[in-house]
Amino acid sequence: MRTILSIGVDAVSYGMVLFMISIGLSIMMGLMRVVNLAHGAFAMIGGYLASYALRAMGLPYAVAILIAVVGTIAISIPFEVLLYRRIYRKSDALTQLLLTIGITFFVIGIVNFVFGPTLKSIPLPPALSGPLDIGFRMVPTHRMFVIACGAVTALALWFLLDKTEFGVRLRAAVDNGDMAEALGIRTEMLYSATFALAVGLAAFGGVVGAELLPIEPFYALRYMVTFLVVVSVGGAGSIAGALSASLLLGLADTTGKYLAPEFGEFFFYLAVIVIVFLFPHGLLGRAH
């Protein structure tokens, strides 16, 4: 019972971290058709910025998160203008892979030059670091915080995409970019805004999830594949898909690590192969 609850809490919080980071990539891939392997690099930049704001500048946790999100978006703008605009909606997967792997390597090198090659901790405020009593059991407060953040992110995104003007335009462009453009939707602006949203979400997830995916020099490379896998399992461009894929893969990975730790990521990738083989367009995705 105790193990099941621990697995449950860890799996859901891990899944929520995966969701927060991957959903930005999922929207980007649904809309711009860019296989952005550098997405994790932006989450890593967010983590490093937050760590710097907390440890070197002594700012409060909430301000550090804000700095991480805004700072990462600011840093990503030159990349978007100079590089990403070239590969939006281009079908040549090889070019996209190469460019985004290049950006990842470049960011890793620069980040390490600036911040040094050690593991960076993000100290939690006292309110989040202790255990929390949920009635019949004590669970780590931070895990609950992560789960809450994930739930809020999902709800906020659902509201943004389903209820606002921006969301309507975005969904139109995802469904049929050329038609949306013909109807007067300025897709260029939309792409830039979506890119900023995706990068901001990555940074947010990177900071909040730093306890589970520690911020370290090879973060971008280590989790690059994981984020891509979540998107492809869920189906690009679908919030519910990304959420269910994150939770499912979080469960597969956590259970595997609890019950058969020596197998590492074996069960995770076995689950991926089975799911992708059965649902080539993702759990809730559509064929394009």
Next chain:
Amino acid sequence: MSSTTIVVPDKRLPLATELAGIAVIAVLGIAGYFLFPDDLAFLTRLISIALLVLSLDLVTGYCGVATLGQAALFGVSAYVVGNACLAGITNPLLLLLVGLAAGAVVGLASGALITRFRGLPQLVLSIAIGQLVAALSNKLSILTGGSDGLSGITPGKVFGIFAFDMYSRTAYVFSAVVLGVVFALLLRFVRSPFGLLCRGIKDDDLRAQMIGASVYPRLIVMYGVSGAVAGIGGALTAITTGVVGLDSVSFERSAEVLVMLVLGGAGSLWGALTGAIIFQIFEHIVSATNPFHWMTLVGLLLILIVVFMPRGLAHGAAALWSKLRSRGGRS
């Protein structure tokens, strides 16, 4: 416009292209031997990776299959060859055959899964298979030595005459000869009707289906051939270095060879060879200073190539050359 050049079958001399391939590799090999006598171990490693890049070119460049799991084919056969050698098969040529067979089997199996789909599912399947093999190699330490790697692989003499020495002289010459033979055979293979049809599938698989080609089995066969070539590369590392580590099946290895291929120019065996040589020499020089500078510079290099030479160095150089020539003709 498609990214491949149209291949016109050579009508001049029956084996001109193949002989040119062997000649170029012979010249490069001899130059390497005499110019860098202290770096033969590095050059030997370069050759086995070059074989992996060539194998990737067969599926990516000729069939349009984007894969980030090619190291699995290379690593598995390296482990199989290592185990075969430890079990008593010490003849290097026999070990090459073992590697070839192991690579072909893994290639056929993974190809059957990967080529089922196109686009993102295909890419993710290739990654997942690669990671699955990497996790298994870590786990099955009886066969692979786990994170310590497989060591103590001591192959016998080549033809019973040339023993592997500590200066890697035999290893280098042996590898270079293998590369020359494989390269010549591949030059022939990609111009065969089968190879040309694979190009057709890459350009438009629907059209290939309409003219009566069964696409899926052909892609699996191509994967098998690619696995065989990667297997020879894996066998060479096991034979020449005597150790096989987890890095031979890692995601980084797969990503790196993809980078080498696109750097040189996918869809051309010469491009694959050029990319493998240039990238590894670049890496060898830069990584000696600092691994993080290495990453920054490689990243920058990749970005610049995508922006300025999207079709690889081989095409880029050719385009530059024709531009210079036409300018020279006008003036």
